[in-house]
Amino acid sequence: MSDLTLIIGNKNYSSWSLRPWLFLAWHDIPFEERRISLFTDSMERDLAPYFSDTKVPILLDGDLEVWDSLAILEYLAERFPAYHGWPEAQPARAVARSVSAEMHSSFPALRGEMPMNCRRRFPGFRLSEEGERDLKRLFAVWRYCRERHGHGGPWLFGTFGVADCMYAPMVMRLVSYEIELDEVARPYVETLYRSPAIQAWVASGRVEEEVIEEDEADWPSQPI
Numbered sequence: 001m002s003d004l005t006l007i008i009g010n011k012n013y014s015s016w017s018l019r020p021w022l023f024l025a026w027h028d029i030p031f032e033e034r035r036i037s038l039f040t041d042s043m044e045r046d047l048a049p050y051f052s053d054t055k056v057p058i059l060l061d062g063d064l065e066v067w068d069s070l071a072i073l074e075y076l077a078e079r080f081p082a083y084h085g086w087p088e089a090q091p092a093r094a095v096a097r098s099v100s101a102e103m104h105s106s107f108p109a110l111r112g113e114m115p116m117n118c119r120r121r122f123p124g125f126r127l128s129e130e131g132e133r134d135l136k137r138l139f140a141v142w143r144y145c146r147e148r149h150g151h152g153g154p155w156l157f158g159t160f161g162v163a164d165c166m167y168a169p170m171v172m173r174l175v176s177y178e179i180e181l182d183e184v185a186r187p188y189v190e191t192l193y194r195s196p197a198i199q200a201w202v203a204s205g206r207v208e209e210e211v212i213e214e215d216e217a218d219w220p221s222q223p224i
């Protein structure tokens with residue numbers, strides 16, 4: 001049994017929260033979900049008891065606090081080894097760590113221009129030149145993983161793992177902003193987006209009422 005609590009932000013917007021939430025939900029690991037409303041008057045008060053500098057996600061495991069989405073996923077992979085968060089083969093594991101770290105530290109234009117927004121669609125959306133460069137790199141990363149390490153299943157490293165959780169918010173963005181996909185990205189995006197865990201997240205995001213203006217892209221949109 002586990003005694004886990006995951007503190008997350010608004011499901012519509014909080015891309016960082018989605019990553020560890022997905023690992024827990026995917027594997028049916030029991031956890032308490034505590035949602036705080038980002039960038040509201042209550043946020044500072046709600047997060048004050050924690051060391052994580054007023055940011056989510058935060059994982060509580062008994063007395064232990066773990067913060068930062070990648071660190072939480074690392075912890076969950078260790079805590080639940082049966083789920084093989086990282087690939088078993090060392091070369092694949094090294095690449096999975098590389099692409100997860102790259103997701104954590106890179107793709108600034110895609111993040112900035114396409115904030116995660118699960119409940120809206122942005123028909124005709126256009127990226128800047130920097131955004132297009134990031135997108136090309138994203139597709140190259142997925143192709144590299146799928147072609148070299150993706151045998152045995154539809155996920156980046158064959159079976160579902162930490163790298164898929166790290167890239168899940170990108171999948172959400174590609175769907176919301178109706179980005180044209182190549183032949184590797186298309187089945188990957190469809191498989192992840194249609195999964196019950198992601199659909200449950202989207203359903204919760206849809207009924208949230210808060211609007212965070214700075215996370216609303218400057219492009220005409222419509223509800224899903």
Ligand SMILES: N[C@@H](CCC(=O)N[C@@H](CS)C(=O)NCC(=O)O)C(=O)O
Binds near residue numbers: 056
């Ligand atoms: N690197 C951190 C980033 C966490 C982060 O920036 N979370 C956002 C919500 S998605 C947040 O809490 N923002 C509040 C703030 O910046 O004050 C992680 O991966 O967990």
